[in-house]
Amino acid sequence: MNHDRPIPSEDDAITDAAAHWCMRLHAEDCTAAEQRAFEHWQAADARHAEEYQAMLEIWQTADLLPRRAPVLAFKPATAPRSRARRWQPLATAAAITLLALPLAGWVGWEQGWLPDSYQHFETDGRRQQIRLSDGSRVELNLNSELRFLNYKDERRVTLVKGEAFFKVAHDSSHPFIVRAANGQTRVTGTQFNVWKYQDQVKVTLVEGSVLVSSNGNSGGYRLGPGMQASYHLGDFEPELAQSNDYATSLAWRSGKLVLDNLSLGQALPVINRYLDKPLRLADEGTGNIRISGIYNTAEVERLVDTLPKVLPVYLTRSKDGSTVLNRIVPAPKRG
Incomplete structure (x- = not known):
């Protein structure tokens, strides 16, 4: 028997608790003791934190709506990762606990206030x-x-x-x-x-x-x-x-990053999309150096290491750990 997934009743209890904490933490009279209790609840099980984040997304969506808005009525949605939520029970709990308004969800859909998925x-x-x-x-x-x-x-x-x-x-x-x-x-x-x-x-x-x-x-x-x-x-x-x-x-879409005669100033935003920590320029002169090439989007970290081999630059580290590109200034010619 697979015990990795919670049984339905346990699912419902976690959902109800997540809705309760989302409501209390956003209330003006939320106490320090309640905050500590929430932190203890969240740390007790990884599913608690996941469910709370899912509930928080619904809360944030609801906050964008008019205050007279009726209950949320989401359809279950599938996602390509394990982050797919049980949106129907979440939405029901959110509707009752967070908004606590008497109108039915279909009214919100008809008025264009609320999504159906x-x-x-x-x-x-x-x-x-x-x-x-x-x-x-x-x-x-x-x-x-x-x-x-x-x-x-x-x-x-x-x-x-x-x-x-x-x-x-x-x-x-x-x-x-x-x-x-x-x-x-x-x-x-x-x-x-x-x-x-x-x-x-x-x-x-x-x-x-x-x-x-x-x-x-x-x-x-x-x-x-x-x-x-x-x-x-x-x-x-x-x-x-x-x-x-x-x-x-x-x-x-083919896993390639194409840099077609771009200045480093133009190329860095494209390159940095694939890096955990952004690559930075030491000065404007470094940003004017041009780069071309076709690279694998899954291996952009390697591109950073090879830049000194193909461009007149060297790498240094800033205090926050990010990599800095510095241009190599040619020595002045002797007359």
Whole structure:
């Protein structure tokens, strides 16, 4: 008999406890004694921490809704990792314990306040292909995280970090919106790529049409196939460019990182996406050195070690342990 999975009654007890602690820790009258009790409960079993994090995600989703919003009503969702949640019992507990409102969940769906499904995907050392509940398909790059909520009037994706290639199921009355940093990409059915690192975002359109904004507004700039839109958090509008070189932008889907005559200043955000600790530049002059090459995305750490062999640079370590690139300044010529 397999005892690795808890029996249903134990599942329910953990879910109920997680909902209770999520409510109490967010209450204004939560005491220090309760906080200590929560820490003891969480440390007692690894499942407690996992269930609490799942409940917290629902709590955070609910916090974005109007305070008159009715109960949450999620459909169970499947995820490509073991982080898949038992969303139906979680949602029920969250609805009763967290929101404690009398209206039925279908009212929230009809009003467009609440989603009828929620999915959360996260990758680490390998790429993954996933299917969203609306039928859309997504390829996730290494070290990426994505959330999907299906509302009555729109399909909403948040790219928390990393990179994703979308093949969106067409639905002209149900727009598909990808949020990254403070901007968004709005489509009804198309194929496109979104890359996000820290506060930088780049959208590459392959097929169809998308509307890209950088400041959270519903308007924006329409891209055609082969176009890219780039922006940083806080930019008033994205920077547009024509780029038919999909081999470079989408090479990650084949596990490749293509650096095509980029300055180190341009290349580092792309390289750092695959590193545990970011590579840094010693100065502006180092950032002007150019680099080219094709590398394996699973072996970018090796790329860092080989840079002094192919570029006029040497490596040092900063106090926080990150690697710093320093240019080698040629000795002055003697007259």
